[in-house]
Amino acid sequence: MRQIPLLITALFLIAITSCKEKEQPPKKTLTYIGAYAISVPEPSGLVMTQNNKGFWTISDETSTIYRLNNEGIVVQTIKVEGFDFEAITLIDDTTLVILQERTREMVFLDTSGTELKRIKLDLEGELNSGPEGIAFNPKNRHFYVLNEKKPSLFVELDEQLNIIRKDTLKFCKDVSGLYFDEENQILWMLSDESQLIIKTDLNGKLLEKIEITIPQPEGIALSKDGRNLYIVSDNKETLYVFKVN
Numbered sequence: 632m633r634q635i636p637l638l639i640t641a642l643f644l645i646a647i648t649s650c651k652e653k654e655q656p657p658k659k660t661l662t663y664i665g666a667y668a669i670s671v672p673e674p675s676g677l678v679m680t681q682n683n684k685g686f687w688t689i690s691d692e693t694s695t696i697y698r699l700n701n702e703g704i705v706v707q708t709i710k711v712e713g714f715d716f717e718a719i720t721l722i723d724d725t726t727l728v729i730l731q732e733r734t735r736e737m738v739f740l741d742t743s744g745t746e747l748k749r750i751k752l753d754l755e756g757e758l759n760s761g762p763e764g765i766a767f768n769p770k771n772r773h774f775y776v777l778n779e780k781k782p783s784l785f786v787e788l789d790e791q792l793n794i795i796r797k798d799t800l801k802f803c804k805d806v807s808g809l810y811f812d813e814e815n816q817i818l819w820m821l822s823d824e825s826q827l828i829i830k831t832d833l834n835g836k837l838l839e840k841i842e843i844t845i846p847q848p849e850g851i852a853l854s855k856d857g858r859n860l861y862i863v864s865d866n867k868e869t870l871y872v873f874k875v876n
Contacts, residue, residue, distance in 0.1 A: 754784065
């Protein structure tokens with residue numbers, strides 16, 4: 632007779648657990664705040680400065696890194712040797728890393744413009760469909776790299792810059808930008824052809840998709856407090872600002 636209450640209790644606990652497993656975190660929505668025209672030809676990639684008072688971006692047309700203030704005004708430029716640069720990230724307040732698409736290289740520079748080193752990535756595919764996004768995780772000092780398409784790849788490199796993960800992305804037509812959200816330990820990706828913001832975990836597993844209508848988005852960044860989202864358009868040469876709700 633005692634087994635019946637125990638069985639009912641067990642079934643009740645299973646039901647509660649099942650309900651909890653089905654619960655999903657609330658989806659984020661974006662509210663458009665405004666846009667700034669920026670004096671950067673074909674900007675590609677975007678990352679907040681260390682003090683959260685501006686941005687770094689790079690032009691694949693001029694092979695120049697630009698530092699912008701919060702209103703998109705250019706306050707510093709750094710000329711880089713090479714061409715076809717497509718992404719940028721920040722390691723610390725003095726070190727930047729950019730991607731060279733056709734050569735599949737990571738280029739390390741300090742913020743005064745001195746090149747520190749170049750690392751070639753083992754990424755297959757067409758020359759003009761190479762790496763388009765890069766982000767840095769300061770906790771484990773890993774890098775995340777996105778290969779644009781044919782195939783679209785999510786790549787993780789360890790502290791010694793060895794590739795430890797290379798997965799094909801199947802939830803969008805291409806990928807064009809990447810940002811590491813340190814507070815929530817997730818990644819924000821951009822897709823130009825699918826017109827999407829894509830949120831994934833650090834293994835590249837899809838968490839959420841947000842539709843956008845921005846021509847040729849090629850850089851994405853989040854303010855340190857997580858309240859504002861920024862996207863840069865390549866062909867419109869514009870910085871778009873959204874409130875994260």
